[in-house]
Structures are given as C-alpha cells and as structure tokens.
Amino acid sequence: MPMDTTIKDFEAAIAELETIVKKLEEGDLPLEKSLELYERGVQLSRFCHARLEDAEKRIEVLNERGELKEAPSSLGLGGNEDR
Amino acid sequence: MSTLFDLPFEEPEPEEPTPPPAPARRVLTVSELTGALRELLETTFSEVWVEGELSNAKVWTTGHLYFTLKDGNAQLKGVMFRSALRYLKFKPEDGLHVVVRGRLSVYDPKGEYQIVAEHLEPHGFGPLQLAFEQLKKKLAAEGLFEAERKRPLPSLPRRIGVVTSIDGAALRDIIRVLRRRYPNAHVVIAPCRVQGDNAAGEIVRALRQIARIDGVEVVIVARGGGSLEDLWAFNEEKVARAIAASPVPVISGVGHETDFTIADFVADVRAATPSAAAELVVRRKDEFCSNIDRLGDRLDAAIQGRIRKLESRLNALAARPGYAGFRGRVAMRGRHVAELTASLRHAMTASLGRRARRHQVGVRALDQFDPRHRLAAIRMRLVEHDGALAKALTRRLHGADARFKGVAGRLESLSPLAVLGRGYAVAWDASRTRILRDAATLTSGEHVRVTLARGEIRCEVVSTSASADEDRSGQTESPGTE
Numbered sequence: 001m002p003m004d005t006t007i008k009d010f011e012a013a014i015a016e017l018e019t020i021v022k023k024l025e026e027g028d029l030p031l032e033k034s035l036e037l038y039e040r041g042v043q044l045s046r047f048c049h050a051r052l053e054d055a056e057k058r059i060e061v062l063n064e065r066g067e068l069k070e071a072p073s074s075l076g077l078g079g080n081e082d083r
Numbered sequence: 084m085s086t087l088f089d090l091p092f093e094e095p096e097p098e099e100p101t102p103p104p105a106p107a108r109r110v111l112t113v114s115e116l117t118g119a120l121r122e123l124l125e126t127t128f129s130e131v132w133v134e135g136e137l138s139n140a141k142v143w144t145t146g147h148l149y150f151t152l153k154d155g156n157a158q159l160k161g162v163m164f165r166s167a168l169r170y171l172k173f174k175p176e177d178g179l180h181v182v183v184r185g186r187l188s189v190y191d192p193k194g195e196y197q198i199v200a201e202h203l204e205p206h207g208f209g210p211l212q213l214a215f216e217q218l219k220k221k222l223a224a225e226g227l228f229e230a231e232r233k234r235p236l237p238s239l240p241r242r243i244g245v246v247t248s249i250d251g252a253a254l255r256d257i258i259r260v261l262r263r264r265y266p267n268a269h270v271v272i273a274p275c276r277v278q279g280d281n282a283a284g285e286i287v288r289a290l291r292q293i294a295r296i297d298g299v300e301v302v303i304v305a306r307g308g309g310s311l312e313d314l315w316a317f318n319e320e321k322v323a324r325a326i327a328a329s330p331v332p333v334i335s336g337v338g339h340e341t342d343f344t345i346a347d348f349v350a351d352v353r354a355a356t357p358s359a360a361a362e363l364v365v366r367r368k369d370e371f372c373s374n375i376d377r378l379g380d381r382l383d384a385a386i387q388g389r390i391r392k393l394e395s396r397l398n399a400l401a402a403r404p405g406y407a408g409f410r411g412r413v414a415m416r417g418r419h420v421a422e423l424t425a426s427l428r429h430a431m432t433a434s435l436g437r438r439a440r441r442h443q444v445g446v447r448a449l450d451q452f453d454p455r456h457r458l459a460a461i462r463m464r465l466v467e468h469d470g471a472l473a474k475a476l477t478r479r480l481h482g483a484d485a486r487f488k489g490v491a492g493r494l495e496s497l498s499p500l501a502v503l504g505r506g507y508a509v510a511w512d513a514s515r516t517r518i519l520r521d522a523a524t525l526t527s528g529e530h531v532r533v534t535l536a537r538g539e540i541r542c543e544v545v546s547t548s549a550s551a552d553e554d555r556s557g558q559t560e561s562p563g564t565e
Binding site for chain 1: 238239241249258266267268269270271272273274289292293295296368371372374375378379381382385386388389392393
C-alpha cells in the first residue's frame with residue numbers, strides 16, 4: 001500500500017523508543033551507552049510530541065474539480081441544520 | 084333434469100325456431116386474429132400480478148431480461164425491459180419465487196403471449212433484503228470481508244478524510260467529536276450525495292478523490308440513520324468495491340447501531356454511527372499520546388535508576404580505606420611524568436645541537452671549497468639542505484613525542500608508584516629530575532629528596548656505602564626506554 005513516508009518515520013520513532021526503553025530497563029549497559037540511548041530516546045519522544053502538536057487545525061472541502069477549499073465556517077461551529 | 088342442461092354451450096331452445104339469417108362467413112387473417120387477441124389481452128390484463136418460480140432467467144446483450152414463470156401446471160413467458168430492469172436491486176436468479184407485476188402482451192411473430200414485467204420482487208421478503216443477501220454472499224466468496232484484509236488505523240493521521248453529504252447530520256456529528264477531542268485535527272471533506280439514484284456513483288468518486296489527497300491517511304465514510312432504502316447506496320456493489328480498493332484504511336459509520344450495510348463488512352473498521360467513527364480516530368490518537376507519555380516516563384525512570392545505582396557504588400567505593408590514598412597517588416604519577424618529560428627534552432636539545440653544529444661545519448666547508456662564482460647555487464642548495472634538515476628534525480621530534488606518549492601511557496597503566504602506598508619511597512636528586520639508583524653517585528653533604536606515599540622529605544647525605552644490600556633499587560620503576 002502506498003503510505004506516506006513521514007508517518008513511517010514516526011511509527012518507526014515509537015518502535016525505536018520502545019526498544020530503547022526496554023534496553024535501558026534491562027540495565028546492563030555501560031554508562032556511556034546508556035546515556036547515549038537516553039539522549040536518543042529523548043530525541044524520539046520530542047519528535048513524537050512535536051508531531052502531536054504540529055497538525056494544523058483545519059477543515060477543508062474538496063470541490064468538483066478536486067481542489068481543496070476552506071470549509072464554510074458554519075461547518076466547524078456545530079450547526080444544527082438537518083439532512 | 085336433462086343432461087342437456089349441463090352442456091355449457093347449449094341454450095334452451097325457444098319453441099318456435101325462427102330460421103336464423105344465414106351468417107355471412109367472415110374469414111380472418113392470422114394477423115387480424117392475433118391483433119384481436121392482443122387487443123383483448125392487453126385491455127383485459129393491462130395490469131396483473133402473478134406469482135411463480137423464475138426459470139430460464141437471462142439478461143441478453145440488449146439489456147433486457149427474459150424469463151419463464153412457472154408453477155406445477157403451467158408456465159408463462161416473460162420479459163423485463165432494460166428500462167425497468169435498471170431499478171431491480173437484486174439479481175433475478177432461477178429458482179427464486181417471485182411476484183411479477185406487468186401487462187400481458189402478444190408477440191406476433193411467434194404467436195406467443197407473454198408478460199411484460201414492470202416490477203419484480205421476491206416472494207416473502209423485500210427485494211432489498213434479497214439484494215443485500217445476494218451481494219453479501221458474492222463479496223464474501225471473493226474474500227472481501229476477510230479479517231486479513233483489514234488494516235490498522237493510523238495513530239496520528241496527518242489528515243482525516245470524510246466522505247459524506249456536506250449538509251448532513253453525519254458530518255456535523257463527526258466534526259463535533261473531533262473538535263472536542265482532537266482539536267488540531269486536519270479534516271478534508273469529499274462531499275457526495277448519500278441517498279438516491281446517483282448516490283453510489285458519487286460516493287465512489289468521492290472515495291477515489293479523497294484517497295489522492297496528500298496526507299489523508301484514514302477515511303470515514305458516513306451517513307446518518309434512515310430506512311433500508313435511504314441507506315441503500317452503501318449496499319451497492321460499486322461502493323463496496325471502491326472501499327475495498329481504497330489505498331488508506333476506511334472506517335464506515337452508516338446509520339444507527341442496528342444498521343448493517345455491505346460497506347460495513349468491507350470497511351477496515353465498522354463504526355456503529357458517524358460519531359463512533361470519529362471516536363475511533365480520536366481513540367487511536369489518545370492511545371498514541373499515553374503511549375508516548377508512558378515511554379517517556381519509563382525512559383526517565385530507567386536512566387535515573389541507572390544513575391542512582393552508580394552513585395551508590397561510588398559512595399561505597401569512597402568509603403573503602405584504599406580510596407584515602409587515591410588523590411596522593413595521582414599527584415605522584417603526575418610528577419613522574421614531569422621527570423620523564425624533562426629528561427626527554429634534554430636529550431632532544433642535545434641531539435638538535437649536534438646536528439646544528441654539523442650543519443655549520445658543512446657550510447664552512449662549502450665556503451672554502453668554492454669562494455665565489457657558484458655562490459648562488461650554493462645558497463640554493465643551502466636553503467634546500469636547511470629545509471630538509473628542518474623537516475627531518477621535526478619528523479624526529481614527532482616520533483620522539485609519540486614514543487614518549489606511548490611510554491608515559493604504559494607507565495600509567497603499570498601504575499608503578501602505587502607501591503609507595505605499601506611503604507616504599509623514591510629518592511631523587513636535589514633538583515628532582517633524576518631518580519637515584521646508585522649510592523656511589525652521591526657524596527656526603529649533597530641534598531636529595533625522598534618521595535613517600537604522602538609528602539616528601541628533603542635530606543642531606545650523611546654517608547654513602549655501596550653495599551646496603553637492601554635492594555631498594557628493584558622497587559624504583561624503570562624508565563628503561565630513555
């Protein structure tokens with residue numbers, strides 16, 4: 001399936017973070033290596049948090065020509081118009 | 084009672100039979116008769132309902148359906164023209180017990196009468212139900228509902244696609260949920276009709292369009308509640324196939340909890356309602372958040388645990404008696420290195436001096452050998468010579484330096500001065516540049532220094548003897564590579 005590349009990175013980030021945490025928890029690494037892993041872990045966690053934050057709050061609508069347009073404001077405000 | 088009266092076509096004879104006027108014999112052509120029959124049948128049976136079992140049902144290339152309707156004793160040929168067939172939701176299969184509404188007609192060329200069906204429905208249950216079951220069976224046989232086909236929803240879709248009516252309740256529900264629980268969600272809507280004849284086609288188009296939008300990583304296909312007819316588009320084959328073909332995972336949220344559509348079966352995830360579909364996306368995000376937080380906490384805890392363990396080990400070490408002399412030993416080692424450096428430097432300058440002198444001698448010799456006219460050439464060579472010499476010297480210096488470093492490193496690793504801690508001492512000359520190894524090199528009154536594990540003593544030689552026989556020299560380390 002064609003998937004986006006950034007999301008790959010980002011799912012990979014979680015996976016890597018998971019292995020790092022496990023390795024650290026096992027705890028028989030030299031200090032130097034532990035610190036290195038820790039630093040990397042912090043990096044990864046920051047990356048994921050950034051990903052959480054940086055989605056842009058937007059609602060867009062595709063028109064007949066396949067172009068994206070900002071949605072009418074009535075949509076976002078939870079109108080009660082019926083079907 | 085005479086049996087005569089039972090005969091259907093006999094009429095009681097009037098007593099006076101008046102001779103009937105001789106009827107003119109009228110002969111019809113086949114066409115006339117057929118025409119008359121058609122007239123009769125078409126007016127008498129212009130709208131008739133008839134039930135029976137379908138057989139020989141076949142849609143011809145013309146798009147019309149031909150079939151035979153039969154029961155135990157009789158059969159009736161029938162046709163359903165393409166224009167009417169279009170509205171048929173289910174597939175007319177042989178063996179189906181159906182009810183047909185239509186008119187009778189005569190097919191002149193063959194002299195056959197037949198029913199022209201305007202409507203066909205399964206007997207006993209609704210046509211939509213039948214169509215639903217038929218399609219479900221077909222797609223299931225193709226494996227379109229298999230669990231292995233279902234894809235997981237992305238944790239954090241960059242964009243969330245929504246395929247639904249732009250002014251429907253479904254869209255409002257979805258947006259409301261996302262607004263509340265996924266405030267920075269980026270939503271892209273592909274509007275389409277979700278009810279009526281063209282709905283299925285529009286849904287298919289919208290699905291295709293939205294999957295092409297960059298960043299759309301999940302699509303919600305939704306419609307609010309309604310009757311089976313209202314939701315019908317979501318039971319159509321092309322919609323099911325478009326969902327199956329979607330390059331990104333599809334969540335279906337059609338109707339209410341109790342409504343099941345074909346779209347639900349083929350979607351990667353079925354949500355009971357449009358709101359529930361949005362909740363699924365939110366839940367994935369929430370799971371992701373807590374996962375990240377948990378991992379972050381574990382990361383910190385792991386490294387802090389590690390540091391605490393090191394700290395306590397360090398404290399334990401510091402508490403041990405051997406540690407007390409540690410600082411002193413380090414200082415000592417530093418001094419020894421200083422001694423080595425000094426002697427090395429001395430040796431180096433001596434060597435340089437020798438070379439410099441030799442160089443000068445060479446220059447003088449050249450001067451004497453050729454007083455004048457090759458002076459320029461000589462100067463050139465001189466300069467070259469000079470350069471080469473300098474280069475050789477630096478090379479040698481570098482070599483010596485590296486060697487020295489090697490030696491120093493080895494010395495460090497041997498940790499020779501550690502023995503001071505055990506009560507030995509090192510005796511130096513007064514300037515602390517030379518370690519004393521032979522009493523014979525000293526004279527009475529000379530000053531020496533003695534390094535102990537802690538501190539240093541300045542001493543004056545009272546007397547010397549060559550045979551102390553205590554063999555202390557064995558304890559002093561060996562700058563043997565000098």
